[in-house]
C-alpha cells in the first residue's frame with residue numbers, strides 16, 4: 001500500500017505536523033480499519049515456500065519473525081525515519097537498547113570513542129563500565145565544543161554527542177563537531193531525545209546517526225518503552241543486523257502506543273516548549289531560585305548555538321534552589337501538578353532530582369565529576385495550562 005506521506009511521491013515535502021500524523025501510515029485496504037493494527041503474531045505463515053524463501057533473502061516484501069521485522073513496528077520506524085529526514089530507521093525495546101546496540105555495532109577492541117562527561121546516566125555507564133571492559137578506549141570531554149574538537153582530532157571511530165544534555169541542558173554545536181568527526185572519519189551519533197525532530201534534525205546538520213529514547217517525548221504518554229536509530233541505509237543496516245541477533249526488539253503493542261502518541265508530537269512539543277520558556281523566565285526572577293538552566297533564555301551559555309541549530313528549545317527546564325538539596329526535598333512534595341518520577345517528556349509535568357532520575361545509576365562522586373548538582377530539579381513541563389504550572393511552582397517554592 002502506498003504511504004500518504006511518502007515524500008518521494010508527494011509534490012510538496014510535508015511539514016512536521018503532517019508527518020507526525022501521517023508518516024509511516026499506509027493507506028488501509030478497502031474497508032479496513034484506519035488505524036495501524038497491532039500485529040502480535042510472533043511468526044508469519046507462507047503456503048508458497050519459494051515466496052517464503054524470497055522474503056527470507058530480502059528479495060520480496062514481508063515478515064518472517066517478529067524479532068526481526070513486524071508490520072506494527074515497521075510503521076513506527078517509518079514515522080520516526082520521516083520525521084528525522086533519514087534514509088532508514090530501526091527500532092529497539094528502549095532508548096538504552098538503541099544506544100548500546102549502536103555503540104557495540106561500531107566499536108571493537110582497540111577502537112576509540114569520544115563523548116562528553118554528562119551524557120544521560122545510562123549512556124555514561126556504557127562509557128565508564130561496559131565499553132572499557134571490551135577494551136574500547138573511551139575519552140569523555142567536558143561538555144564544551146573546543147574540548148570535544150581537540151579530543152576528536154586525535155582520531156576516533158565513533159563521536160557520540162547529546163544536545164541538549166540531560167539534566168543540565170548544555171548545548172553542543174552540532175555542525176562544528178560533525179565536521180570535526182568527518183575530518184577523522186568517525187561515525188557521529190547524536191542523542192536527539194530532548195530536542196525531538198520537531199526542534200532539531202541532526203542529520204540535516206551532517207550527523208551520521210540519530211538515536212532516541214522514544215519512551216520520552218516521542219511517545220509522550222509515559223506508557224511505552226522504546227528506542228530508535230535513524231540514518232543512512234548502510235549504517236542502519238549494520239545496527240539492525242546486530243539487533244536482530246542480540247534481540248532487543250520493540251514490542252508491537254509498545255510500537256502501537258508510540259505511533260498513537262507521535263500523532264500529536266508537534267502539538268505537544270510546541271506547547272511544552274512555550275510553557276518551559278515561560279517557566280524558565282519566571283524562575284529566573286524567583287527569590288527561592290539560585291540558577292536556571294534553559295537554552296531558550298538569552299542569558300544561557302548555550303543560547304546562541306541553540307538558536308542556530310534548534311527550531312524550539314524544548315520542554316525541560318532545570319533549576320537549583322537556594323538551600324540546595326534540603327530545599328529541593330521540601331519543595332518537590334508540595335507540587336500539585338507534577339509526578340515525582342523518573343521520566344520526562346510526558347503530557348503530565350514530571351519532576352525529580354538527578355540522583356533518582358537521569359543519573360540514578362551513578363554514584364554521588366560520578367554526578368559531581370559530571371558537574372551535576374545534587375539539589376538540581378529537572379522539570380519536564382507537560383501540556384497543562386502554563387499559568388497553572390507557574391502558580392503551582394510559586395506555591396511549592398514559597399513558604
Ligand SMILES: Cc1ncc(COP(=O)(O)O)c(C=O)c1O
Nearest residue numbers: 094095096120166193213215226
Ligand atoms: C537523553 C536520554 N537518552 C536515552 C535515555 C534512555 O532511554 P530509555 O529509558 O528508553 O532506555 C534517556 C532516558 O531518560 C534519556 O533521557
